Amino acid sequence: MSGKTLTRADLAEALVRKVGLPRNESQELVELILNEISGSLANGVTVKLSSFGSFGIRQKGERVGRNPKTGKEVPITPRRVLVFRASNIMKDRINAGLLRRKAAE
Helix, strand or coil, rough: CCCCCCHHHHHHHHHHHHHHCCCHHHHHHHHHHHHHHHHHHHHCCEECCCCCEEEEEEECEEEECCCCCCEEEEEECCCCEEEEECHHHHHHHHHHHHHHHHCCC
C-alpha cells in the first residue's frame, strides 16, 4: 500500500488534465457530484455507479454493547450507516492490481 489518499483536489486536477476544464470549473463539478451523491444518500436513495459500485444506507437497530475498558454494558442507539458494495468489475480491477504488484516483487 502506498499510503496515498485521493482527495477532492486530486479529482479536480484529473479533470483539468484529462478533460481540459478550467481549474475552478473542475472543482465546482467535483463538489456538485459529491453533493448530489451525499444528498441522495441522506434522502435514503441508493446510488449506483456502473463499473464502480453502489452506496446505500442501512438501518441498524438498538443493541447492547460493552465498554472495553470497564466491561460495563452500554446501550448503543439505533442509527443509519453508510454501506458500499463494490461491483464485480471493480473487484476484478483491484485484484488484478494486487496480482501485478506480487508478480513485480
